[in-house]
Amino acid sequence: xxxxxxxxxxxxxxxxxxxxxxxxxxxxxxxxxxxxxxxxxxxxxxxxxxxxxxxxxxxxxxxxxxxxxxxxxxxxxxxxxxxxxxxxxxxxxxxxxxxxxxxxxxxxxxxxxxxxxxxxxxxxxxxxxxxxxxxxx
Amino acid sequence: xxxxxxxxxxxxxxxxxxxxxxxxxxxxxxxxxxxxxxxxxxxxxxxxxxxxxxxxxxxxxxxxxxxxxxxxxxxxxxxxxxxxxxxxxxxxxxxxxxxxxxxxxxxxxxxxxxxxxxxxxxxxxxxxxxxxxxxxxxxxxxxxxxxxxxxxxxxxxxxxx
Numbered sequence: 001x002x003x004x005x006x007x008x009x010x011x012x013x014x015x016x017x018x019x020x021x022x023x024x025x026x027x028x029x030x031x032x033x034x035x036x037x038x039x040x041x042x043x044x045x046x047x048x049x050x051x052x053x054x055x056x057x058x059x060x061x062x063x064x065x066x067x068x069x070x071x072x073x074x075x076x077x078x079x080x081x082x083x084x085x086x087x088x089x090x091x092x093x094x095x096x097x098x099x100x101x102x103x104x105x106x107x108x109x110x111x112x113x114x115x116x117x118x119x120x121x122x123x124x125x126x127x128x129x130x131x132x133x134x135x136x137x
Numbered sequence: 138x139x140x141x142x143x144x145x146x147x148x149x150x151x152x153x154x155x156x157x158x159x160x161x162x163x164x165x166x167x168x169x170x171x172x173x174x175x176x177x178x179x180x181x182x183x184x185x186x187x188x189x190x191x192x193x194x195x196x197x198x199x200x201x202x203x204x205x206x207x208x209x210x211x212x213x214x215x216x217x218x219x220x221x222x223x224x225x226x227x228x229x230x231x232x233x234x235x236x237x238x239x240x241x242x243x244x245x246x247x248x249x250x251x252x253x254x255x256x257x258x259x260x261x262x263x264x265x266x267x268x269x270x271x272x273x274x275x276x277x278x279x280x281x282x283x284x285x286x287x288x289x290x291x292x293x294x295x296x297x298x
Contacts, residue, residue, distance in 0.1 A: 020152055047254070048244055048245050048251075048254060048255065048257070049244055049245060050147050050148075050244035050245060050246045051147060051148050051149075051244075052246065053244065053245065053246055074152050074156075075186065075187055076150060076151055076152050076154075076155040076156065076187035076188065077151055077152045077187075078148045078151045078152075080187070081148075081150070081151065081183060081184070081187065084183055084186075085183070088179075
């Protein structure tokens with residue numbers, strides 16, 4: 001456990017965030033604005049890239065930053081497909097498809113866990129954070 | 138309702154296809170034609186996980202698709218046929234029954250030049266598209282349903298809509 005609750009224990013990146021359009025940059029920007037811990041996340045945009053190029057880009061980013069966690073936006077998305085191919089040869093890595101802002105907020109505060117454990121915990125938190133209010137709720 | 142869209146898209150199953158086209162067209166099945174995917178159980182499982190449970194997904198090599206296409210056209214459900222490249226679509230066109238092809242995405246890689254933000258072509262691919270059009274096939278680029286279909290001559294001229 002961190003002795004200083006204000007200072008993040010992790011200053012280096014712990015995960016990739018990738019998805020359609022500006023999804024990744026937008027979510028990481030939101031995480032930074034809310035927590036100041038956006039530097040734990042590497043946003044990756046894949047506009048105009050082929051499937052092979054997406055896979056190579058994500059793999060390169062993971063290896064460069066030595067991270068083993070990928071968050072993507074959509075189960076059917078190209079980033080998810082590419083990530084699943086990467087995971088096939090990387091037994092210690094984890095992919096969370098369908099990530100949302102509550103997912104990432106939980107992840108950046110889960111300093112006592114390994115990154116893959118934190119990602120799994122964050123996925124459950126993100127799933128539970130969806131609520132319906134108002135008419136019909 | 139048969140096959141509503143014959144689409145060339147090198148990302149094959151992805152968000153634009155499953156959600157972008159699939160929902161407004163109320164698509165009930167997708168025919169994915171790709172020799173590599175058709176030969177790999179692992180690849181098929183990968184793509185199968187990308188479609189919602191109410192949507193059926195069928196895999197074919199180019200050769201088997203030619204013989205299976207009449208059956209899909211007679212199917213009462215609404216479908217999309219996907220190929221990952223122009224050559225595979227050409228083989229299906231040669232098999233007959235396709236008069237319009239949608240370019241949904243041919244993305245950047247070595248040897249290709251940009252024509253639209255989602256269409257990058259090599260010289261060989263440009264020739265292949267011209268040959269396809271010369272057969273009487275209407276070719277338009279359109280990534281999502283509410284975008285304007287862009288005629289092949291505009292695509293090749295690099296006129297971004």
